[in-house]
Amino acid sequence: MIRDITIGQYLPGKSALHKMDPRVKIIVTFAFIIVIFMCKNFWSLGLMVLFTALCTILAGVPMRMMLKSLRPVMVILVFTGILNIFYTSGGNKLLEFWKITVTDKGIYTAVFMIVRIVCLIAGSSLLTYTTTPTMLTDAIERILSPLKVFKIQVHTLAMMMTLALRFIPTLIEEIERIMNAQKARGADLESGGFIKRAKALIPILIPLFISAFRRAYELAFAMECRCYRGGEGRTRMKQMKVKATDIVASAVTAALLGAVIFLNIYFKPVIG
Amino acid sequence: MKDSIIEFDNVSFTYDGTEEEQKERLPAVKEVTLSIKKGEFVSVLGHNGSGKSTLAKLCNAILIPQSGKVTVCGMDTADESLIYDIREKVGMVFQNPDNQIVATIVEDDVAFGPENLGVEPKEIRRRVDESLKAVGMYEFREYEPHKLSGGQKQRVAIAGIIAMRTDCIVFDEPTAMIDPKGRAEVMETAKKLNRENGITVIFITHFMEEAAEADRVVVMDDGRVLLDGTPARVFGERETIRKIGLEIPSAANLADMLKENGIELESDVLTPSDCIDAVYEAARKAGVCS
Ligand SMILES: Nc1ncnc2c1ncn2[C@@H]1O[C@H](COP(=O)(O)OP(=O)(O)OP(=O)(O)O)[C@@H](O)[C@H]1O
Numbered sequence: 001m002i003r004d005i006t007i008g009q010y011l012p013g014k015s016a017l018h019k020m021d022p023r024v025k026i027i028v029t030f031a032f033i034i035v036i037f038m039c040k041n042f043w044s045l046g047l048m049v050l051f052t053a054l055c056t057i058l059a060g061v062p063m064r065m066m067l068k069s070l071r072p073v074m075v076i077l078v079f080t081g082i083l084n085i086f087y088t089s090g091g092n093k094l095l096e097f098w099k100i101t102v103t104d105k106g107i108y109t110a111v112f113m114i115v116r117i118v119c120l121i122a123g124s125s126l127l128t129y130t131t132t133p134t135m136l137t138d139a140i141e142r143i144l145s146p147l148k149v150f151k152i153q154v155h156t157l158a159m160m161m162t163l164a165l166r167f168i169p170t171l172i173e174e175i176e177r178i179m180n181a182q183k184a185r186g187a188d189l190e191s192g193g194f195i196k197r198a199k200a201l202i203p204i205l206i207p208l209f210i211s212a213f214r215r216a217y218e219l220a221f222a223m224e225c226r227c228y229r230g231g232e233g234r235t236r237m238k239q240m241k242v243k244a245t246d247i248v249a250s251a252v253t254a255a256l257l258g259a260v261i262f263l264n265i266y267f268k269p270v271i272g
Numbered sequence: 273m274k275d276s277i278i279e280f281d282n283v284s285f286t287y288d289g290t291e292e293e294q295k296e297r298l299p300a301v302k303e304v305t306l307s308i309k310k311g312e313f314v315s316v317l318g319h320n321g322s323g324k325s326t327l328a329k330l331c332n333a334i335l336i337p338q339s340g341k342v343t344v345c346g347m348d349t350a351d352e353s354l355i356y357d358i359r360e361k362v363g364m365v366f367q368n369p370d371n372q373i374v375a376t377i378v379e380d381d382v383a384f385g386p387e388n389l390g391v392e393p394k395e396i397r398r399r400v401d402e403s404l405k406a407v408g409m410y411e412f413r414e415y416e417p418h419k420l421s422g423g424q425k426q427r428v429a430i431a432g433i434i435a436m437r438t439d440c441i442v443f444d445e446p447t448a449m450i451d452p453k454g455r456a457e458v459m460e461t462a463k464k465l466n467r468e469n470g471i472t473v474i475f476i477t478h479f480m481e482e483a484a485e486a487d488r489v490v491v492m493d494d495g496r497v498l499l500d501g502t503p504a505r506v507f508g509e510r511e512t513i514r515k516i517g518l519e520i521p522s523a524a525n526l527a528d529m530l531k532e533n534g535i536e537l538e539s540d541v542l543t544p545s546d547c548i549d550a551v552y553e554a555a556r557k558a559g560v561c562s
């Protein structure tokens with residue numbers, strides 16, 4: 001049923017990762033991504049893989065969910081692998097046919113790149129698995145708030161994101177209703193070629209847009225009635241506080257950065 | 273008048289439009305003079321397009337009358353500097369519960385109003401919990417709104433209004449889009465807030481049964497106030513009510529039919545419970561039961 005859809009991919013839980021200040025979590029995740037890109041050999045990358053695995057266990061995210069988040073990038077992974085195997089020059093020849101040579105360096109690079117992307121996706125999925133969409137938009141608003149100096153409407157942007165999240169389920173429900181209504185009138189949505197199907201979408205999209213505009217109009221009224229006047233002078237019920245966990249997490253990330261730099265220097269690089 | 277909360281003084285309002293439209297457009301609200309007293313439960317009736325929603329929007333400075341004056345607690349709605357003070361006093365609940373919920377979590381939505389008013393975080397928390405308890409939705413505070421029923425969503429919307437500490441709530445057909453069970457929940461909540469928290473309620477509705485439960489009924493027709501008085505008095509004007517295409521409450525209808533068939537009921541009957549009492553009384557008098 002449509003009632004069961006959850007926005008984003010939040011997995012409720014009470015782990016240390018769930019309890020972290022979302023602002024710190026976002027910043028730490030960014031730092032994590034940068035550190036991954038700094039890795040130059042299997043030792044430093046291995047350390048990051050270990051760290052990601054530890055965090056996954058700590059957050060209580062099942063392996064199955066992690067694999068699920070990798071599915072959309074499967075094509076990219078395969079593509080990256082093939083490109084790197086065939087187009088890396090140098091190293092010992094392992095295989096040669098037609099115009100293509102496969103070297104051991106090529107295979108190393110391919111594996112390295114794939115592991116790096118997997119680690120990247122897994123790390124950032126951890127952020128969305130342990131933070132509600134509302135918390136994320138809230139945190140983004142607060143992190144970006146210094147940009148107000150440059151007259152960037154940070155609050156408006158965050159409000160737009162929140163409203164979009166709020167109305168996704170409502171609009172999905174609406175699409176379903178309109179589709180059923182059009183089917184009841186004899187509309188054929190499932191057969192025919194691409195053009196025919198695209199045309200069949202028009203009687204769904206037009207009512208959807210009309211209703212979305214009406215909703216927006218009414219919502220604006222309702223917000224005005226509740227004294228909404230932009231971000232100025234607005235307070236928030238839920239305050240964000242940096243706690244001990246957040247400091248530990250930041251320290252661990254800094255330590256990770258140090259360790260990666262050390263391993264990069266100490267061991268021979270695979271790439272670059 | 274000191275004990276009145278909203279005061280309409282010879283108010284007329286016409287919607288804006290292009291010049292051509294303007295020529296033939298009739299005022300949506302015409303020369304309305306009305307005074308809503310503190311603590312009253314007023315229901316507003318009228319057929320489609322009779323100006324009920326326009327009247328509601330004039331109450332909290334969403335619309336400003338072209339002539340006449342609307343005052344809320346002594347504040348003129350035409351004064352732009354008072355606009356948020358007025359909206360803090362008079363809140364509004366609309367027909368479609370989906371289009372007035374702003375946040376993705378129930379308690380965040382209830383906090384929206386107080387946050388806009390710049391209330392202290394701790395105080396907001398207190399008000400949110402209090403308001404959710406008052407409408408009986410406290411257990412649902414961490415739910416996502418789209419997982420609630422129509423009646424529940426509407427109660428969340430009401431909680432969002434009372435969290436602003438409003439003195440008066442205008443309901444614009446809050447029950448038109450929800451099922452009978454949700455309808456009863458919303459009506460009960462409105463009555464409870466009126467009775468226990470002393471909140472003034474203006475309840476626009478198409479359901480005569482709901483209107484019959486108010487202290488006072490205002491009937492609008494073509495932008496004018498046609499009838500204004502207690503439910504007994506207003507629904508007593510059977511001819512006028514029928515003439516403008518409204519119905520009378522079904523309990524009253526039943527009493528009329530009984531009368532036509534020679535069974536006289538003692539008291540005025542408007543609500544189902546009145547009806548049960550009166551019929552029981554009549555039956556006892558006739559010796560049908562004890
Ligand atoms: N935004 C608008 N622009 C122009 N005319 C409007 C607008 N809103 C309402 N009207 C007109 O004003 C008149 C009164 O409308 P209003 O919405 O107040 O009626 P209502 O009693 O609330 O009706 P309903 O029972 O359908 O809700 C109608 O003739 C309507 O067509």
Ligand SMILES: [Mg+2]
Nearest residue numbers: 324325326444
């Ligand atoms: Mg209306």
